[in-house]
Amino acid sequence: ELCPTIKNILLLDSEGKRIAVKYYSDDWPTNAAKEAFEKAVFTKTQKTNARTEAEITMFDNYIVVYKFVQDLHFFVTGGENENEIILATVLQGFFDAVGLLLRGTEDKKEALENLDLILLCLDEIVDGGIILETDANVIAGKVDSHSMDAGAPLSEQTITQALATAREHLTRSLLK
Amino acid sequence: MVYVIIKELSPSADEVIIVTSSLMKDMTSKTDMYRANAIRVLCQITDGTLLTQIERYLKQAIVDKNPVVASAALVSGIHLLQTNPEIVKRWSNEVQEAVQSRAALVQFHALALLHQIRQNDRLAVNKLVSSLTRGSVRSPLAQCLLIRYTSQVIRESASNTQTGDRPFYDFLEGCLRHKAEMVIFEAARAITELNGVTSRELTPAITVLQLFLSSTKPVLRFAAIRTLNKVAMTHPIAVTNCNIDMESLISDQNRSIATLAITTLLKTGNESSVDRLMKQITTFMSDIADEFKIVVIEAIRSLCLKFPLKHRSLMNFLSNILREEGGFEYKKAIVDSIVILIRDIPEAKESGLLHLCEFIEDCEFTYLSTQILHFLGIEGPKTSDPSKYIRYIYNRVHLENATVRAGAVSTLAKFGALVDSLKPRIFVLLRRCLFDTDDEVRDRATLYLNTLGADGAVEDMKEFLFGSLDIPLVNLERSLKNYEPSEESFDINSVPKEVKIQPLAEKKAPGKKPTGLGGPPPGPPSTIDAYEKLLSSIPEFANFGKLFKSSAPVELTEAETEYAVNVVKHIFDGHVVFQYNCTNTIPEQLLENVTVIVDASDAEEFAEVASKPLRSLPYDSPGQTFVAFEKPEGVPAVGKFSNMLRFIVKEVDPSTGEADDDGVEDEYQLEELEVVAADYMLKVGVSNFRNAWESMGPDCERVDEYDLGPRENLAEAVNAVINLLGMQPCEGTEVVPSNSRSHTCLLSGLYIGNVKVLVRLQFGIDGPKDVAMKLAVRSEDEAVS
Numbered sequence: 001e002l003c004p005t006i007k008n009i010l011l012l013d014s015e016g017k018r019i020a021v022k023y024y025s026d027d028w029p030t031n032a033a034k035e036a037f038e039k040a041v042f043t044k045t046q047k048t049n050a051r052t053e054a055e056i057t058m059f060d061n062y063i064v065v066y067k068f069v070q071d072l073h074f075f076v077t078g079g080e081n082e083n084e085i086i087l088a089t090v091l092q093g094f095f096d097a098v099g100l101l102l103r104g105t106e107d108k109k110e111a112l113e114n115l116d117l118i119l120l121c122l123d124e125i126v127d128g129g130i131i132l133e134t135d136a137n138v139i140a141g142k143v144d145s146h147s148m149d150a151g152a153p154l155s156e157q158t159i160t161q162a163l164a165t166a167r168e169h170l171t172r173s174l175l176k
Numbered sequence: 177m178v179y180v181i182i183k184e185l186s187p188s189a190d191e192v193i194i195v196t197s198s199l200m201k202d203m204t205s206k207t208d209m210y211r212a213n214a215i216r217v218l219c220q221i222t223d224g225t226l227l228t229q230i231e232r233y234l235k236q237a238i239v240d241k242n243p244v245v246a247s248a249a250l251v252s253g254i255h256l257l258q259t260n261p262e263i264v265k266r267w268s269n270e271v272q273e274a275v276q277s278r279a280a281l282v283q284f285h286a287l288a289l290l291h292q293i294r295q296n297d298r299l300a301v302n303k304l305v306s307s308l309t310r311g312s313v314r315s316p317l318a319q320c321l322l323i324r325y326t327s328q329v330i331r332e333s334a335s336n337t338q339t340g341d342r343p344f345y346d347f348l349e350g351c352l353r354h355k356a357e358m359v360i361f362e363a364a365r366a367i368t369e370l371n372g373v374t375s376r377e378l379t380p381a382i383t384v385l386q387l388f389l390s391s392t393k394p395v396l397r398f399a400a401i402r403t404l405n406k407v408a409m410t411h412p413i414a415v416t417n418c419n420i421d422m423e424s425l426i427s428d429q430n431r432s433i434a435t436l437a438i439t440t441l442l443k444t445g446n447e448s449s450v451d452r453l454m455k456q457i458t459t460f461m462s463d464i465a466d467e468f469k470i471v472v473i474e475a476i477r478s479l480c481l482k483f484p485l486k487h488r489s490l491m492n493f494l495s496n497i498l499r500e501e502g503g504f505e506y507k508k509a510i511v512d513s514i515v516i517l518i519r520d521i522p523e524a525k526e527s528g529l530l531h532l533c534e535f536i537e538d539c540e541f542t543y544l545s546t547q548i549l550h551f552l553g554i555e556g557p558k559t560s561d562p563s564k565y566i567r568y569i570y571n572r573v574h575l576e577n578a579t580v581r582a583g584a585v586s587t588l589a590k591f592g593a594l595v596d597s598l599k600p601r602i603f604v605l606l607r608r609c610l611f612d613t614d615d616e617v618r619d620r621a622t623l624y625l626n627t628l629g630a631d632g633a634v635e636d637m638k639e640f641l642f643g644s645l646d647i648p649l650v651n652l653e654r655s656l657k658n659y660e661p662s663e664e665s666f667d668i669n670s671v672p673k674e675v676k677i678q679p680l681a682e683k684k685a686p687g688k689k690p691t692g693l694g695g696p697p698p699g700p701p702s703t704i705d706a707y708e709k710l711l712s713s714i715p716e717f718a719n720f721g722k723l724f725k726s727s728a729p730v731e732l733t734e735a736e737t738e739y740a741v742n743v744v745k746h747i748f749d750g751h752v753v754f755q756y757n758c759t760n761t762i763p764e765q766l767l768e769n770v771t772v773i774v775d776a777s778d779a780e781e782f783a784e785v786a787s788k789p790l791r792s793l794p795y796d797s798p799g800q801t802f803v804a805f806e807k808p809e810g811v812p813a814v815g816k817f818s819n820m821l822r823f824i825v826k827e828v829d830p831s832t833g834e835a836d837d838d839g840v841e842d843e844y845q846l847e848e849l850e851v852v853a854a855d856y857m858l859k860v861g862v863s864n865f866r867n868a869w870e871s872m873g874p875d876c877e878r879v880d881e882y883d884l885g886p887r888e889n890l891a892e893a894v895n896a897v898i899n900l901l902g903m904q905p906c907e908g909t910e911v912v913p914s915n916s917r918s919h920t921c922l923l924s925g926l927y928i929g930n931v932k933v934l935v936r937l938q939f940g941i942d943g944p945k946d947v948a949m950k951l952a953v954r955s956e957d958e959a960v961s
Contacts, residue, residue, distance in 0.1 A: 002324045003254070003288045004317070048430070056398045057432050065395060083320060083365070084399040085358035127216060127251045130288070131317060133281065142244070 004086045005129040007062065007077045008037075009094060009122055013108045014071035016042035020111075020118045024129035041066075041075055054088050065091045069099075070107045089134045090125065096136030097121050101143060117143055212248035219252030227256070227263055238270040238286075243279035250274060250285035257292055265293050275308075280315030287318050291325055298332060305329050309347040316356035323351055323359070327366040345377065352384050360384055361399055368407045378407070378414045389421040394430050401425060401436040408443040415444045426456055434460065435468040442475035450479065450486050454493050461497055469502070470509045477513040480521070487517060487524040495531035504541050511535070511544055515551060526559060533568035545576065546583040553587035557594035566591065566598070570605055578614040585609050585617055589624035599628070729757065732819060732846040738762050741821060741846055751785065752805045752851060758790065758821070759798045763828070767793040768839065770823040772846070774803050782807050782815055782851075795828070819846040852900075879952045893939060894921055897949065901925070903935060 007025040012018060016039055028034045040059070045066055048055055054067045058080065065087045066075045076091040078084075101117045102110050111118060120143045125133055133139050215237055218230060237249035250271070257264045271293065274286035287308070294300040305325050313319045326344045351363035367373065367381040388400035401422070408415045425437035438457060445453055457476075461469060473494075480490045491514070498510045511532070518528040529552065536545050549569065556565045569591075572584035585606070592602030609621035729742040739760055746753040756772050770790040782805040790801040826839035903925035923935040938950040 002291070002328065003321065053393050054395055055430060056395045057430070058398075083358055083362050084395055084402075085361050086317070086320065088393075088395040089358060127248075128255050130251050130254060130285070132247060132251060134317070 003130060004082060005079070006087070006090060006126050006131065007079060007129070008075075009090075009126065010038060010041070010073075010075040010077070011098075011111070011118065012038060012042055012073045012075070014073065016046075016073075019072070019108065020115060020122060022122045022126070024126060041077075042073065045073070045075075054091055056084060056088070063087060067091060067095050069095070072098075072106060072108060072111060074098075086131070090131060093134040093136050093139060094121065094125055097125070097139040097143070100136060100140040212242075212244045215245070215248045216252055219256055227260055231263060231266075235267055235270050238267060239273050243277075243282045246274060246277065246279070246282045247285050250282065250289050253289050254285070254292060257289070264289075268293050278314070280318070283313065284315050284318035284321065287321050291321070298329075301325065302329055302333075305344070309344060316354070316359050319351065319354065319356070319359045320362040323348065323362045323366050327369065331371060349380055352380055357396065361388070361396075361403075365403050368403055373411075375411060375414050378411060382407070382414055382418065386418045386421055389418060389425065394428075394433065397425065397428065398430065398433050398436075401433055401440065405436050405440045405443075408440045412444045415440065419444060419449070423456070426460060431468065435471060438472055439475045442472070442479045445479065450483060451489060454489055458493065458496070461500075466503050466506045469497075469506050473506075473509045473513055477516060480513075480517055484521045484523075487521050488527065491517065491524055491527055491531065495535070498531070498535050504544075507539075507541060507544060511548065518555065525555065529555060529559065529565065533565055536568065536572065542577060542579050545572070545580045549580070549583040549587045553590035556587075557591055562591055562595050563598060566601075566605075573605075573609055573612075573617075578617060581609075581612060581614060582616045582620055585620045585624070589620070589628065592624070593628055603628075730849065732756075732849065739767075739821060739844055743819075743849055745849075745851060752782065752807055754803045754805075754817075754849070756801050756803075756819075756821075757798050758793055758801065760793050760795055763795045765795070766826045766828045766839075767823040768826065770799070770801050770821065772801055772803055773820045773822055773843075774805075775818045775820075782817075793823070815851055817849045817851070819849055820844065821846055879950065882949045882951065893949070894919060894937075897921075897937060898923065901935065903933070 008023040011020045028037055041064055044059060050066050050068045054065050056065045061080045062077050063080060063082060063084055064075055064077050074095050076087050078087045098118060098121060099106055102114060121139060124139050124142045234249050237245050240246050253264050271286050271290045274282055275290055277283055308322055313322055326347060330344055348363050348367055351359055354360055364381040364384045385400040385404055388396045391397055404415050422437045422441050426434050428434045441453055480487055494510055494514055514528050514532060518525050532548050536548050539545050552565055556562050569584050569587050573581050588602055588605055592599045606621050606625050610618055612618050727745040729744050732741045732743055739758060741756055741758050744755045758770060760767055770793050771787060785806045786804040788802040790799045793799045821844040823842060824839040825842050903923035918940040921937040925933050934954045936952045940948050
């Protein structure tokens, strides 16, 4: 109703393919619908230059704010009556947090290697459409402390390893 | 990380009892991050029973010192409110405490949750908003939420009272000076969206938006121009200050911003700037996509209707872009605009028609060509020199495909029929068409040559060839299907003229060819037009003349009765027609031969003239029956009529839907119906009451004082009198501020016989709620006053 809601956050590469996406609304029920939306949004914004400032566009009754860096394209989508500046703040938070987490090398390869961090990041920004946090430092801090429980620096952890350590934790707590 | 994965997998609670128990353990662990995430995950996978178990922990978490934990609990609460509202509502005390928290985002989430819990209780929301607007709100997000809730409160309270200064308006205005841009924008947007906002209230908001227009960030520019666009639709004058900034936005890199700027400028521009705008738009049009172009075209159309003197430059512009590349929708929009301009601005007709002719010379869309040819056929013969257009039309006969050729032949024939001087030359051209390769073209040419060339009743011929078909196509089709080939030929008069079951507003104008480009006329078909069409389609009523006024439907039955009947009163100059809309709500009955017996003994001046029964009324489909009365012409006769519904009822077997063969006659009493003076008054607004009042002159003025007796409040008395007189309140004077002791109300209307009437009412209410009223009437005719 009156609470500002985000419909989805997308991180695409320079060809429009997914790196990390999260949908918070039922407007795109099937995977095909989601991919069609991603393709449409990508083609519409391809020719624009959103590197210095966040850009904004409107289509299909959605407002999309977006920003590009190297070969990464960030998008945040909201409904047509949403406050555009709130969407831009969320975008900025996500953008900067990813920048902090990837430690300066913001390109597709680095993003894919640290996919777990990016997914955690998405989880900490919006929960079910409601904005949790917009400050990039806080977001990055939360993501850091998540992976800290594995007890190893970020770059050496992969998803399977993180899962294994988590499974260990679980079994340990069961046996307690 | 595990938490994320569990959330994605989202198992149901009974499957993963192990996971849930370990999560519950996590909720009480020392590490805050675990607690927060465990809460979020649990709340997503939990169901009602598990929820009661963890409720204690959740309540503690809401008021936890760590903001991350508190936010997690609150956000989960918001989600849980959809599925388990009763449980979440029990937490309202803790949530209330959380609203006072120092952490910025906790306050935001707590505010959101509290509002959702209490949103049905208007008083609670009111209290919440008042306390927070006075207190301090720490995060910009929470401030935005508060602004939205405030607007909601304003909207709901406005329905009861109407004060000069709205409640909370000062709060909104103060937010315009906040630090965070999102708050400023939210406040500005909220102000522009207030109900019935005045220019004084708008000014600070628009100033702020104007500053945003020149920002470096595209997001701000976009947000500002979009809001200004919406405002320009209702208050164009307020936005004119921003014209210069908007003009610089036309060349903005972001095309959405540029299009919005152009459309806003087209709404707020004045006559002098039109030329300048046109020049800028021409360069602009080539850059943007088709859907934007259509938006711009429609804005140009409304601009031209606003400034008819500028039609030449606007028409040139439209025809220029018509020549360029473009899709079908786009060109259709342009052609529609040109047609509307030709229709509404007589001086533009000649140039407009010429532009259209030049367009069809190389138009690639058959549909558009045929539409334009048809339109030429209607408008061309009326111009001063119709022969100009013949060349263009005849060229179509040679150069285009069959559909266009057929259309061109019809148009040529129309010219020939309506303009006698050209007839011989048209015949020569039509004779050449007889050698065409296509059947339809040859048939049409032959038909026209024979009918127009023959001597005899030329008028009938014209009506036959070019008149519109009065019979709805649906009925014609149905009758043709039912017609079996036999000795008798098909009689077109046997096709029922009335449209069977159709809501009044949707009655389409029947015709062999569409009567205008693209079908329906510009603007929504008003109910008056629909009633007129319906009444004129009934032959008995067709010669009553022009319909003066149709009243709103008046219910004649209680809400839940077997037969629901309401009546619409149609007032003509010398007649009154009652249209009874009947609905049968009993599935087991079928009514036939439905009529209304009207007893007019209480209304001496009326004499019943005709009655039109409704042949059949099946279950749940509304039908109409009519009774017409004659009344002395020009005199506003009043009277009471008592009504009784008479019909033959047949039992219907609900499973098969078939009716019995014989039925029983039955009657059903309806309520009485009154024709009052207000029925003879049309509501017509006047924009400047004072001028109109002065120009009427005091000769035809009548003044009187009345005591209206005790009333609830002034607003109720005012409304009652307005309804009694049936006139239109002007300049917003029907709205009475609460608690005021006196009020002046200005009304205007049009009385039967086309007499303008103006009324000034002064009301005063004193102690024991007694209302006194002074009524001053001025009109063009003293008798009416």
